[in-house]
Amino acid sequence: MTKALSIENLGKQYRIAGKEHFWALKNVNLSLEEGSVLGLIGANGAGKSTLLKILSRITAPSEGRVLAYGKMASLLEVGTGFHPELSGRENIYLNGSILGMSRASIRKQFDAIVDFAGVERFLDMPVKRYSSGMFVRLAFAVAAHLDAEILLIDEVLAVGDADFQKRCLQRMDSLAKEKARSIIFVSHNMGAISGLCDQVAWLDQGQIKQIGEPSAVIEAYLKGLETLQADIAIADRRDREGDGRARLTSLEAHNGEAKKSIAQNGPLQVDLSWQSNSEAKSQRIELHLFNSRGNYLSSFKHDLSPKQKQCSLKLTKVPLMPGRFFFNVHLYLDGIRADFVGRAVYFEVIGKDWEANEIAAQRQNPGIVLEANWLSEA
Amino acid sequence: MAKSPSLEISAKGSSLRKQVNELWQYRGLGISFAKRDFQVRYAQTFLGPLWALLQPLLSLGVLYLVFQKALNANTEGVPFISYTLSGLIFWGFFNFNLSQGSASLIQARGMLQKIYFPRLLLVLSKSLVALVDLLFVLLIFLFVAFADAHFSFATLAGFLGALILSLLASQGLALWFAALSVRFRDLQQLIPFISQMLFFLSPIAYSPDLWTESIPLKYQDLLYLNPMMGILEMWRAPLFELENLTLSDLPWWGIIWCFSLFISGWIYFQKSERKMADLL
Known part of the structure; x- marks a missing residue:
């Protein structure tokens, strides 16, 4: 060589x-x-x-x-x-x-x-x-x-x-x-x-x-x-985008008992709060869900009155495959992005049997579980 | 089998020999730059390259009205048109190098942040374009002023001397300005003004006597701070047989000044070249 x-x-x-x-x-x-x-x-x-x-x-x-x-x-x-x-x-x-x-x-x-x-x-x-x-x-x-x-x-x-x-x-x-x-x-x-x-x-x-x-x-x-990013509290994150009129100060994903790890098909709640120093007429929160590979899965949008400084998103049932997922968070004031934090919060989905968890750990690219039935004649 | 590296990149600058070697290696690119300038220049114009003949004729017309008709300027006994055209040959060359060379780095900043080549080429290649322009004006001059001019070996020497001096002085200034304007963008505003000022201060459409007669003898060498003084003196003396320049009569201060402009410009340019991309 x-x-x-x-x-x-x-x-x-x-x-x-x-x-x-x-x-x-x-x-x-x-x-x-x-x-x-x-x-x-x-x-x-x-x-x-x-x-x-x-x-x-x-x-x-x-x-x-x-x-x-x-x-x-x-x-x-x-x-x-x-x-x-x-x-x-x-x-x-x-x-x-x-x-x-x-x-x-x-x-x-x-x-x-x-x-x-x-x-x-x-x-x-x-x-x-x-x-x-x-x-x-x-x-x-x-x-x-x-x-x-x-x-x-x-x-x-x-x-x-x-x-x-x-x-x-x-x-x-x-x-x-x-x-x-x-x-x-x-x-x-x-x-x-x-x-x-x-x-x-x-x-x-x-x-x-x-x-x-x-x-x-x-x-x-x-x-x-x-x-790297999961360990930093959202208030301390420097790598944010947006014009800075508002800042997310806390963000947490939990299922009522445990933080960050939730059961497959169980509930999930995301609590957000933020500060803003602007007289905006409207606010909108957007959460985008990705798997650990960075593949996009879903979005959640919510319009709020200008006075509100916190909100929660509750998913009653999370049909995700075992593995790690994260949310990107956008905060819009009057339709213009004021704050954005990528990979803002991580959570882990744990399956019921260990085998599924093992496969997920190796695959590192978990997806969505859709309810379905096979129709086939014996 | 250890091959020796063909390129070393480090914090140290390269020697003059390496710089010159590299310029030679990249000579094709210098020619490409000049070619591009030509091809782009008259793109989508109606008259095309005819402009190269028209421009000097138009400025000659204006100068005739102002300096001859209105001011009746002294032209050392030479007919005004011939005298002024002889000056325009080198002024056009000098001015093109100065203004285009000074702006060349800022104009090419997109390229400077993306690709390496000896930055000197951007400035130096302007001379090729300027040289072609000079030949056009020289052609007009030979047609118009043939009867007034004197052609001899001394005239040829004067022409080459003036060409080399104006190349060195204008490139020297352009190297200074180009490198400085990366740091101080204000210079971009100043350069058109400097070029205009230099035009009026130079004995292009009037005799240098205007200056020599109004300045005490012991300060007269200071006039050579304007490089055009020495350049035009060297060129016109044999051309119009104004004086018989012997070796000791040559405008030595002017010559030294032109050389030092070029050498200092080169050194400063090379020194700042390494930081340019960070500043642009």
């Missing part, structure tokens, strides 16, 4: 508002083998983009170093440097050279790029007249034909339709496997990460928390996301 990239003791310090210093990255050590794909995962602000920016030389590190064995190219966003007034043909050359290709190698790849993007008929039209789908396809096509040995890719797949995304993933896969390109891939899409990567590194607060085989790291990351 030959090394393609080695990151040694890398750190990046930012200065906020002139005084405070903070390390966006600290003591990061990684290495990438030739022809392998390394996935980077982590919460927003964990340092993934900072790491990519250093690797792609957009910003300089504060300490440590990176050694690259081969030409490196970054795709932090497809279509960077495209000029709307220029034609597709001219943009292929311009974008190719911005991404570090020589004119000769662009010429060699030209037909393949056009073919991949499927824009033959529009080659001499200014790209400002392209549909957004065509634009993205052309942009990715140029990027996908880079002759660099090391590719840095950030959420490229967030664009385009499902069919095109699939082709992008296949292209990345074949670049790594057939052409021995080494890839660092950053994404929030755990499906893409586990499907493409040979190795996954989990960044947490600027440091590498875990690195290894994809499924193990992804599992640990998702679990960590849960415990």
Whole structure:
């Protein structure tokens, strides 16, 4: 195995508002083998983009170093440097050279790029007249034909339709496997990460928390996301959104006796209270139910008079499979979101027999139990 | 078998040799930038590249009305049109580099946050565009002022000297302004003003005597703080046979000033390059 990239003791310090210093990255050590794909995962602000920016030389590190064995190219966003007034043909050359290709190698790849993007008929039209789908396809096509040995890719797949995304993933896969390109891939899409990567590194607060085989790291990351947020009281949560006119101060899920763990098909109550300093005319609470994988299951909405500062949601019967679930909470004042807390409260559904619980623990993707009967003649 | 790394990224900056090497590696991109500027410039205009000929002619017309008809400016005995056109050749080049180069980083900020390439290219590539413009004006000049001009080896040397000096001075200023305007956006407002001021302070449509006669002899070298002074002197002296410049008569202070603008601009630009993406 030959090394393609080695990151040694890398750190990046930012200065906020002139005084405070903070390390966006600290003591990061990684290495990438030739022809392998390394996935980077982590919460927003964990340092993934900072790491990519250093690797792609957009910003300089504060300490440590990176050694690259081969030409490196970054795709932090497809279509960077495209000029709307220029034609597709001219943009292929311009974008190719911005991404570090020589004119000769662009010429060699030209037909393949056009073919991949499927824009033959529009080659001499200014790209400002392209549909957004065509634009993205052309942009990715140029990027996908880079002759660099090391590719840095950030959420490229967030664009385009499902069919095109699939082709992008296949292209990345074949670049790594057939052409021995080494890839660092950053994404929030755990499906893409586990499907493409040979190795996954989990960044947490600027440091590498875990690195290894994809499924193990992804599992640990998702679990960590849960415990991290479940352990913080809602009033102390910093990662909230909304304009701040109101703030949720307490939130609890229980069944009257036990907190956080409820029986399958038993009752569940969620108590909420909040503060607001605004003279809103109306308030609305929305609770969205997800399973531990982050798959959406159901919603509950409630309109309140402006004076109320607390309410409860009571579910008489919870037909969920055994496993962990959580609610996202939105609080709207006059129809505009004032507060939002993701994964605000967790609860555990316990089944009646241990076998079901065991399966649920392994599957980690619990769903809904629907009442039904099989109709079949003996 | 340990391969040696082809790239090292660290907190330290790179040496001048590496910088120049890298610029050479990326030369294709510099040409692409210049090409893009050309292709975009006259997109969807009716007259297209004809504008490159029309613009200098139009400004010549205005200058004729103001400086010749209204003010009857002294042009060292050379016909006004020829004299002014000879100045516009280099002023256009200088001004394009200065104003376009200064704005180039802010204009390309989207790219600067996404992709690496030597940032210098954005500023330097403007010179290629400016050079083509210069050739257009030179063409007009050769048509219009052929009878008034004197062509000799000295004229060619004067032309090349003036070209190099205006390249160095305008690029030097542009490098300073481009790097500074990332930090201080106010400069974006100031640059059109600076360019306008420089135009009126430069002996383009009038003789430099206007300045030399009104300033005491011992302070006259200060006039070379305006790079256009030295540039135009070097170019016009042999062209119109105004004076016989020997080596010691060359505007040395002007030359030194142009070089130091470029060198200091380069150094400051490279120093701030590493922080640019964080500031934009």
